[in-house]
Amino acid sequence: MPVVEACVRCQTHYVDSTGEYNFVRQVIEKFHEEAKKQGVALVSCCAFDSVPGDLGNYFVRKGLGSEVAEVKAFYQLAHGGMSGGTAHSVMAVHESCGLEDNDPYSLLPKDAPRPPTAPARRGVWYDFSERRLTGPFFMSPTNERIVRRTNALLGYGGTYVEAIEGTLGAVVGATITKYMMTAVLAVPFLRRYVAENWLPPAGTGPTQSQREMSWYKCIFVATDKSGKVLRRTFLSDTRDGYTASGLYISECALSALQMAKEGTLGFGVLTPMAAFGDVLLQRVQNAGVVVEAVEETTTGTATPTQ
Template identity: 35%
Template sequence: MTSSKFDIIVYGATGFTGQLVAEYLTSEYRGDNAPRWAMAGRSLGKLAAVRDAVGAPADTPLIAADSSDGASIRAMVDQTKLVLTTVGPYQLYGADLLAACVATGTDYVDLCGEPVWMRQMIEKHQADAEKSGARILFSCGFDSVPFELGVFFVQEQAKKALGAAAARVKGRVRGMSGSLSGGTAASAKATFDAVANDLSLVSILRDPFALTPGFKGPKQPPGNRTLYEEDLKSWAAPFAMALINTRNVHRSNMLMGFPYGQDFVYDEMVLTGDGEQGQANAKLVMAANAEKTGPNAPKPGEGPSREEREKGYYDLLFVAIGADGRQVRAAIKGKGDPGYASTAKMISECAIGLLHDGGDVKGGFWTPGAALGDRLIARLAGHAGMAFEVEA
C-alpha cells in the first residue's frame, strides 16, 4: 500500500446506497471514534451536495474518481487503506478498481451478488492478493451477511447443544418488509446477460459450489419449487437471493477449514404459512420472484423513502439438524429495509471491522463471516440494529 491518508474511501457516495453509507458513518462514528474517511464519485459538485445532505463535516474530503478512467481509480486507491464500493453491477464497473486494490495491497469491500464475476475475479487475482496483502470481501450487504453469519451462529450453538456442527442447516425467511435494491436487480440482469452471451458460464451459475474452486460437496436441495415442511408447519417457496447466499455459505465453510464438514448441505427458502393459504402464498412468492429483475424492478439510484426504510425489517430462521434428528434453531433479526438501510450499516461495519478487528486476516478473497466471525456479529449487534438469538 503506497499511502494511508484515509482509513476508508466510500466510492459511489452519490448513489442511493452510497449516500446511506455516508450518512451512517457520519451519525454512528464521531470524534475519536471516527475513521478517517472520504467520499468519492464522478462529480465533486454532487459529492458536496451529499456531504451537506447527510450532515457530514464540511471538511470531509471529496475525491473525483470514475470507473471509466483508470488513472483516477488508481489515484483514489493510492490514498486509502480500504475502498468501500457501492458502484455496481460490479462486472460492468468494478474490475479495474478491484485490480488496483489487489496490486497495491489495499483492502476492498463491496455489495457484490454476482457469482460468475466473483468466481472469475477469485481465479484471476487470488494469488496476487495473497502476495500484496489486499483483503477482498465480496457480498457485505443483505446478500449475504445475515445468512452467512446465521449459519455460523447456529452452528456454534449446535456444537454446544449437539456436541458437533450439523451437516444439514436450513435457512428460512420467516418475515421481511422491504424492497430488493436497484443495484441487486441490475446485478442479476447483468449476470443473466453475461451468461446469455457466453453459455460456457451456465455451469458456474448453476453450481452451488461455484465459489469453492477445487472443492465439490454433496448434492444440494434444488430450492426451485414449493414444498411443505412438517417440522416447521409451513409451506416454503424459493428465495430469490438463495442463488448467491448459498454459494457464499459454502465458500465460508471452505475458507474456515470445513468446520461444518465436507458433506454440509444448506438451502434457503421463504416460509409462507400453514394450510391452503400458506400453499397459495407460496405460489404468489414464486410469481413475485419472476418480477424482481423484470421491467418493474427498481433502478440503480432509486430507493424507498426514509419512512419506508425505517419501517423495514427482516426475521431469518436457521435450523441446524443433527445426525440424530435433533434440532437447534436460531434467529437473525434486523431493523430497517434490508436492501438499503440495513445493507448500508452492514457494509460499513464490515469495513470498520476489517480495519480494527481483522489484524489476523491475511491477503486474499474472503467472505465477511470467514474473515471476522464473532467479531462481526458483535459489531452488527452493537451498532447496526441486528439481533442474534437462540430459539427453543
Template identity: 90%
Template sequence: MSGGTAHSVMAVHESCGLEDNDPYSLLPKDAPRPPTAPARRGVWYDFSERRLTGPSSMSDTNERIVRRTNALLGYGGTYVEAIEGTLGAVVGATITKYMMTAVLAVPFLRRYVAENWLPPAGTGPTQSQREGLCYKCNFVATDKSGKVLRRVFLSDTRDVYTASGIYVAECALSALQMAKEGTLGFGVLTPISAFGDVLLQRVRSAGVVVEAVEEATTGTATPTQ
C-alpha cells in the same frame, strides 16, 4: 426492489457463463463437491418448523456464498434457503421466483425487461415503504436424520436497506480493527470467514439481535445473546 439492484441482477446474468450456473461455483477448487445441491422448489411444508415454505428470490446467490463460507471454515454441511409465511404469501413468492428465473434465462427477454420494465437506477421504495421492510431469519442446523441440533435467530427492526448499509459499514470497520490488531487474513473471502466473531460482536453492538439455542444438548434452554 431498487432500480440499481434490479439492473445489477440483470448485468450479472448477462456476464455469467454456463459454469456459473453450478450451485457450487464459488467453492474452492480443493473443496469436496456433493453430486447434487439441495434446493427448495415449490411450496413445501417444513415439518421441523411446522411452517409453509417456498423458494427465496435471493437463494441462488445466498446459498453459494454460505457454501463458500462453510468450505473456507472447514465445515462439511450444506445450506438451503427458503422463505416462510402464509399460503398466499408463499405461493406468490414461488410464482414470482419461477417467473424471474424464466425471464433471466432467455437473453432477449432479459434485455427487453431491463430496457423497458425496470425502474431507473437511483430510484427505489419511498421512506414509508422502506419502513415496513424489516427482516427476521431462522437458521436451523440438522444432522443427516433431520434431527435439529441448533437454531440461530437473527432479526432487526430496521428496514432492509438501512440494515444492508449497516452490514457493509461493520464489515469495513471489522477489517480496520483486525488490520490494526494484525489478525486480518487475505484471499477471496466471505464476510464471516474473514471477520468471524469480530463482525458478529460489531453487528450485535449495532442493534442486530442474534440468539442461539443448542437444542441437541440443552433441550428448551433459554437463547443466549
C-alpha cells in the same frame, strides 16, 4: 474488476456490496492466490446479501464442529420493494453468467470437497420437521454460494439451504414470481424489453415510509445426519434491506481495519464470516441486530431464549 486489481496491486484491503456471484467467481479465479501473496483481504457480498445468511450459519454452527450435516435457513421479510440499481444488477448477472456459474458450488476452493447437495427450494414446500410452509427465496442463489464458500474456508462440513416462509398466498406468490422472472431472464429479447420498459430506473427505490415499515428475520436450524436438531438461531432486524446493507458493509470495513491493526486478518478472496468471524458478529450485535439461540414452541414458531 479494475478496482479489485488496484487494491491487490496497492496492498489495500477491499470490501464490496455486490450480490453478483459470477463476479465473485471471477475475482476468485483471477486474484485469490495473488491476494494471499500480497497480504490483501478481498471480501465481497458484505451487504444484505450475504451477511445475514453467512452470519446466521456461522452462529448456529459455533462449537458444534463436524456434527452439523445441514443448516436450513427460513426467512421472513416485510420490504418496500426493489431499487432500480438492484433490479438492473439482477439483469446484469443473467447477461454475463457462464455455464460454470450454474454450478451451486461455483465459489468453492478448487481443492475443497463437495458436500452432498441439499434439496433446492424450487417451489412451495412444507418442511414437516420444522412445520413451516416455504417457497424459493430470491436471494438464495448468491447467499447459498457465499455460505458454502465460508463453510469450505472454515473447514465446516455439511450443506446449507435457504427458503422464504409465510402464508400459502405469500409462498405461492414468491414461487410464481421466481419462475416468471426465470423465464423472462432466460430469453435475451425479453430480458432487454423488461429492462427498458418495466424496471425502475437506476437511482430510484422504496420511499422512506416504505423503508420504515420494513423488517426481516430468519431462523437457522442446524441438524445432524439423523435429522436431529442440534441448535436453532434467531436473527432479526427492524431495518429495511437497504439500510441494513449500509450497516453491514460499514461494519465489515471497520472489522477489516480492526483485524488488520491486530494482525488477525486473513488474506485472499474471503467471505464476510470467513474473514471477520466473531469480530463482525459482535459489531452487528452492538448495532442492534438480534442474533441469539432460540427455543421452539409447540406451534413451530421460534421464541428467542432470554
